[in-house]
Amino acid sequence: MKRSSWIPLVVLALTLAVSACGKKPPVVAAPPPPMPTPEAFLSGNSNSGTPVRPPDPPPIPLESTVTSAPLDSWDSKSIDAINSAADSPLKPIYFLLDSDEISEDAKKILAANAEVLKTYPTWVITVEGHSDERGTAEYNLALGDRRALAARNYLLSLGIAAPRMRTVSYGKEFPFDPGHDESAWGKNRRAHFMLTAK
Amino acid sequence: MIKMLRNLLVASTAAGLAVSGSGVADGLLNAEALIRQQQVDEVALALSNPGVHPRLGVPDFVLPQGDAKMTDIAKTVADVLWDDLNFEREYYLIPRASSAGIPVTPVASLPYAQWSELGADVVLHGNAYVSGQSLVIELRLVAVKGQTPGTQYFGKKYQCGIQSARGPRDCAHQIADDFHGEVRKVDGVARTKLAFASDRDSVRVGGRPNQTTGKEIYISDYDGANQVRITANRSLNISPSWSPTGGLLAYTSYSSGYPDVYVANLAQPGRGLLRPAQGSESVHNQLSAWSPDGSMLAFMSNKSGNLDIWVINRDGSGLRNLTNTPNASEGSPTWSPNGQMMAFTSDRAGGMTPQLYTINLTGTGLRRVTHERIDRPTWSSQGFIAFTLGSPGSEIAIWDFDDPSVKVLTGGLGTNESPAISPNGRHIAFVTTRWGRQEIAVMDRTGQNVKRITTSGNNTYPNWQPIPGR
Numbered sequence: 001m002k003r004s005s006w007i008p009l010v011v012l013a014l015t016l017a018v019s020a021c022g023k024k025p026p027v028v029a030a031p032p033p034p035m036p037t038p039e040a041f042l043s044g045n046s047n048s049g050t051p052v053r054p055p056d057p058p059p060i061p062l063e064s065t066v067t068s069a070p071l072d073s074w075d076s077k078s079i080d081a082i083n084s085a086a087d088s089p090l091k092p093i094y095f096l097l098d099s100d101e102i103s104e105d106a107k108k109i110l111a112a113n114a115e116v117l118k119t120y121p122t123w124v125i126t127v128e129g130h131s132d133e134r135g136t137a138e139y140n141l142a143l144g145d146r147r148a149l150a151a152r153n154y155l156l157s158l159g160i161a162a163p164r165m166r167t168v169s170y171g172k173e174f175p176f177d178p179g180h181d182e183s184a185w186g187k188n189r190r191a192h193f194m195l196t197a198k
Numbered sequence: 199m200i201k202m203l204r205n206l207l208v209a210s211t212a213a214g215l216a217v218s219g220s221g222v223a224d225g226l227l228n229a230e231a232l233i234r235q236q237q238v239d240e241v242a243l244a245l246s247n248p249g250v251h252p253r254l255g256v257p258d259f260v261l262p263q264g265d266a267k268m269t270d271i272a273k274t275v276a277d278v279l280w281d282d283l284n285f286e287r288e289y290y291l292i293p294r295a296s297s298a299g300i301p302v303t304p305v306a307s308l309p310y311a312q313w314s315e316l317g318a319d320v321v322l323h324g325n326a327y328v329s330g331q332s333l334v335i336e337l338r339l340v341a342v343k344g345q346t347p348g349t350q351y352f353g354k355k356y357q358c359g360i361q362s363a364r365g366p367r368d369c370a371h372q373i374a375d376d377f378h379g380e381v382r383k384v385d386g387v388a389r390t391k392l393a394f395a396s397d398r399d400s401v402r403v404g405g406r407p408n409q410t411t412g413k414e415i416y417i418s419d420y421d422g423a424n425q426v427r428i429t430a431n432r433s434l435n436i437s438p439s440w441s442p443t444g445g446l447l448a449y450t451s452y453s454s455g456y457p458d459v460y461v462a463n464l465a466q467p468g469r470g471l472l473r474p475a476q477g478s479e480s481v482h483n484q485l486s487a488w489s490p491d492g493s494m495l496a497f498m499s500n501k502s503g504n505l506d507i508w509v510i511n512r513d514g515s516g517l518r519n520l521t522n523t524p525n526a527s528e529g530s531p532t533w534s535p536n537g538q539m540m541a542f543t544s545d546r547a548g549g550m551t552p553q554l555y556t557i558n559l560t561g562t563g564l565r566r567v568t569h570e571r572i573d574r575p576t577w578s579s580q581g582f583i584a585f586t587l588g589s590p591g592s593e594i595a596i597w598d599f600d601d602p603s604v605k606v607l608t609g610g611l612g613t614n615e616s617p618a619i620s621p622n623g624r625h626i627a628f629v630t631t632r633w634g635r636q637e638i639a640v641m642d643r644t645g646q647n648v649k650r651i652t653t654s655g656n657n658t659y660p661n662w663q664p665i666p667g668r
Contacts, residue, residue, distance in 0.1 A: 079405075080404075080405045083405055083406065083407055084405070084406070084407055085407075086407075088407065098550060100550075126455070134589070134590035135589040135590050135592075136573035136574060136586050136589060136592060136615045136616070137436070137574075137615065137616065137629075137658055137659065138485060138529050138530050138543070138552075138573050138574050138616075139529075139543075139552055139573050139589065141484065141485075141498075141529070142498075142505055142527040142529055142545075142552075143550070145482075145500065145505060145527070146527070146550075149504075166456075166479050166480065168452075168455070168456050168457070168482065169457075169482075170434065170452075173413065173434050173436070174403075174406070174410050174434070176407075176408055192407075194405075194406075196455075
């Protein structure tokens with residue numbers, strides 16, 4: 001039930017994204033983050049072998065393909081509005097189980113996020129590290145900390161100044177999807193980017 | 199002795215008040231020994247032998263006729279007393295339903311034969327009456343078997359404050375602990391409380407992209423009664439830790455947008471909140487544990503750039519890093535009973551796998567205790583460490599220094615994590631998913647007699663209050 005409702009949503013989102021781009025291109029040409037293939041989502045390597053199971057609806061397109069607002073319009077919105085927006089210009093990145101490694105897909109998303117931060121040089125963000133529900137609460141606090149630091153350090157390497165980035169780990173306490181299957185877990189193993197000041 | 203007990207009870211009542219906020223001094227107000235005639239016979243020997251579990255009956259208390267409210271209160275005290283005595287497993291308790299048909303009589307005419315038929319060795323007889331604002335209970339432990347039925351082994355008069363709703367339960371808890379101490383030389387934990395984090399009130403955390411439910415800190419009696427919320431900051435609050443005197447509660451709160459250690463004084467709700475470690479947007483402190491003398495807190499902090507164990511004096515002075523490991527994460531500190539050592543988790547052996555280590559408070563003597571993947575160690579005053587074993591499936595296990603090996607206590611029902619040991623070392627509270635969501639349960643140190651404490655929301659990070667007044 002839940003999965004089948006994804007398909008029209010994604011199709012609609014893609015349609016909207018394409019038509020929006022056609023009318024009014026964004027100021028910064030940030031390419032929409034690529035949709036990861038199912039096997040890439042499982043292995044973290046977009047070049048590797050055959051899918052090992054039927055594809056779940058990939059978590060990233062839900063947010064990243066609904067990019068209808070041009071970047072230059074974001075500055076007029078409140079911090080809460082930007083953070084609550086389904087099409088927030090700062091996209092989350094996802095991790096493998098027990099891993100803080102930045103995947104190739106995540107690097108592309110981080111590059112786009114870095115462009116956003118360069119467009120809005122006054123923005124200060126908090127990088128939140130999250131985990132799925134598996135493993136102990138305390139271990140996941142440490143894991144979330146590593147994920148937040150890994151994402152922050154990659155943005156640092158892309159030229160975003162350290163004082164503009166705070167980190168915090170929520171461990172497994174704030175899941176994005178409250179479900180108890182791989183579909184939910186994949187969305188919950190993430191670094192989330194929250195606008196803190198602008 | 200009586201004066202000492204009274205002081206102890208006054209202290210514990212004060213601590214209870216802060217939580218309930220009832221503003222009425224209640225629970226056990228006074229206790230005095232009744233004349234007792236003690237004989238050394240087989241029942242006396244059984245009562246004093248820790249390896250024997252005499253069969254004990256707890257009848258309703260004898261009450262003057264006609265006061266329905268007082269009858270209800272007396273019944274509550276007897277029911278709760280039965281539960282409290284049953285909890286420590288010092289006696290085999292005859293179910294109150296089984297003995298309900300035995301006439302309630304003055305102690306002189308106790309129906310020995312009928313109690314004997316149910317297998318009772320001894321009966322805890324209570325004679326109750328109202329005196330002013332309180333209920334007085336004269337409690338006697340009387341033999342119904344042995345050479346001389348009717349022999350009295352314990353006698354004490356308790357004065358219970360019963361004005362507040364929780365008065366009768368508090369009184370029963372205090373009687374149970376007193377009785378366990380006197381007859382069995384056991385430190386009962388019926389007066390103690392549990393603290394834990396819960397999302398049961400569905401507190402919405404603002405400014406987030408999706409529906410995010412926060413967690414607040416709650417306190418309950420050791421048996422799960424009287425569950426009360428003590429934080430209300432609409433963020434994430436976890437890992438409560440009772441101070442040794444039981445009056446302060448340290449916990450981790452994200453109320454400023456990042457985790458820091460807060461210390462609440464339970465006697466002054468809403469006031470005097472301290473932040474001894476002085477966290478900031480870049481320095482995060484969490485998972486705190488009090489030193490056994492209450493003078494220091496240990497916690498996990500990223501102050502050095504990655505997660506280490508830090509120690510600080512209660513007044514905020516003397517901050518120091520106990521585990522300076524740039525490439526490893528340390529967490530979940532717990533103090534040895536003498537306060538000279540710390541146990542904690544570290545993934546320094548590799549694979550991001552936390553394992554159990556100990557270190558002297560001086561920073562010397564680092565030792566890896568086990569090679570298993572563990573989390574949340576808790577060091578008991580009784581010489582063992584309980585922890586969460588394994589991941590993602592996890593069980594509660596203990597490491598006993600007298601018999602050094604890992605013993606698993608839970609049996610594969612759901613995941614089980616985050617053990618908290620009762621102050622007498624005989625019970626463990628933990629988080630289990632065996633009933634669906636994350637719930638707090640308590641069990642004996644052996645893993646037996648699992649009892650559910652929470653029933654709503656997700657409940658995590660249990661911590662067991664030390665015995666008040668110790």
